[in-house]
Amino acid sequence: MTIEIKVPDLPESVADATIATWHKQVGDPVERDEVIVDIETDKVVLEVSALESGVLEAINCPEGETVTAQQIIGVVRTDVVVGEETKAVDPTHAQQAAVSSDDSDDQSATDAVGPSIRRLLAEHSLDASQVKGSGKHGRITKADIEAHLKKAPEQPKEAPKASAQFDQALAHPGRSEKRVPMTRLRRRVAERLLEAKNTTAMLTTFNEVNMKPIMELRKKYRDVFEERHGIRLGFMSFYVKAVVEALKRFPDVNASIDGEDIVYHNYFDVSIAVSTPRGLVTPVLRDCDLLGLADIEKKIKELAIKGRDGKLTVDEMMGGNFTITNGGVFGSLMSTPIINPPQSAILGMHKIQDRPMAVDGKVEILPMMYLALSYDHRQVDGRESVSFLVTIKELLEDPARLLLDV
Numbered sequence: 001m002t003i004e005i006k007v008p009d010l011p012e013s014v015a016d017a018t019i020a021t022w023h024k025q026v027g028d029p030v031e032r033d034e035v036i037v038d039i040e041t042d043k044v045v046l047e048v049s050a051l052e053s054g055v056l057e058a059i060n061c062p063e064g065e066t067v068t069a070q071q072i073i074g075v076v077r078t079d080v081v082v083g084e085e086t087k088a089v090d091p092t093h094a095q096q097a098a099v100s101s102d103d104s105d106d107q108s109a110t111d112a113v114g115p116s117i118r119r120l121l122a123e124h125s126l127d128a129s130q131v132k133g134s135g136k137h138g139r140i141t142k143a144d145i146e147a148h149l150k151k152a153p154e155q156p157k158e159a160p161k162a163s164a165q166f167d168q169a170l171a172h173p174g175r176s177e178k179r180v181p182m183t184r185l186r187r188r189v190a191e192r193l194l195e196a197k198n199t200t201a202m203l204t205t206f207n208e209v210n211m212k213p214i215m216e217l218r219k220k221y222r223d224v225f226e227e228r229h230g231i232r233l234g235f236m237s238f239y240v241k242a243v244v245e246a247l248k249r250f251p252d253v254n255a256s257i258d259g260e261d262i263v264y265h266n267y268f269d270v271s272i273a274v275s276t277p278r279g280l281v282t283p284v285l286r287d288c289d290l291l292g293l294a295d296i297e298k299k300i301k302e303l304a305i306k307g308r309d310g311k312l313t314v315d316e317m318m319g320g321n322f323t324i325t326n327g328g329v330f331g332s333l334m335s336t337p338i339i340n341p342p343q344s345a346i347l348g349m350h351k352i353q354d355r356p357m358a359v360d361g362k363v364e365i366l367p368m369m370y371l372a373l374s375y376d377h378r379q380v381d382g383r384e385s386v387s388f389l390v391t392i393k394e395l396l397e398d399p400a401r402l403l404l405d406v
Helices: 091-097 101-112 115-123 142-151 164-171 184-199 212-229 236-249 293-309 382-397 400-404
Strands: 002-006 017-022 035-040 045-049 054-059 072-077 202-210 255-258 261-264 270-272 274-276 279-281 322-326 345-349 353-359 362-376
Touching: 035 072, 115 142, 184 279, 202 382, 212 293, 212 362, 212 382, 236 270, 236 293, 236 322, 236 345, 236 382, 236 400, 274 293, 345 382, 362 382, 382 400
Parallel strands: 270 322, 322 345
Antiparallel strands: 002 072, 017 035, 035 045, 054 072, 202 362, 255 261, 274 279, 345 362, 353 362
């Protein structure tokens, strides 16, 4: 009995996906609910697990191939014993099963030549009819191709056409280039960034904040906080609480443009920019106004780990009324963040650096951080944007105001 491996239903607005990684090869045993293949979409990586235990009999779509929802990408054979006495599936026969039924006119050829053998034939510019198969039912094996090549030496390949890059490579043998395709997530991020630049009237306003009060507060309660809540007290929870309070005072920043309408949100979902090996993602913290500092820190850590491991779900990526990005963790001193459409604004946090500041007529060395607020001028006026950023500055410089709501 065989069970087809199908692409799951894709998220809304996602037309196709890409085979990212096959965790099993043809002939490998698989257990029920074991992840067989990862499928990458524009937003998340979907894990496809085995419905039953058995042996992977065929892989229809190799890594890098584009697939659609419910497409058959492989076959698991269940009528074999999995364990110490595993009955291995003939890899050549398994690869044969991956050939589409649409190739019925060439069935006799595909019976004798599997995908891996076809690749070898193509690499050496050979035709299947030139090689005598010694396998079952006349199938061609790798050994047959090697034996044929020994009898008939490979013809020299045609020299590639000369080009400027080729000539440069000859002139500088130590210089090289590597070309790799962009991931679907990277392509989607690029599209979104261009969309934001081309469809919004984006401006950026700057300010700076004295981080000494928060740093002293963290130092004083760091150990007690971690012992009580099981999570370290970071800066991001203060940033989120300050942003939520500012959004309450300036509802235009918590709104978005939909066609010719302005949509005001009476909830506070904040997107947190997270850098992952696959690219930048912005998972969403829901109902931040109802969360305490410890809850925010736990959720941020959870989302960051999921982002790193590619485990974020579609629901965790959708929505968000405002975005916070913290380039300071990478050493950025100042930047102009790009809006995450359809949101109206994004707040950039940066590196905390000691700088000489004038305080009451005296020069003091204080840990300062630049703030950058990029906003859509179609929706947010200059007065609201500057006042919004000043509010965040005041709340961070006097964190007691977050508790007193003043």
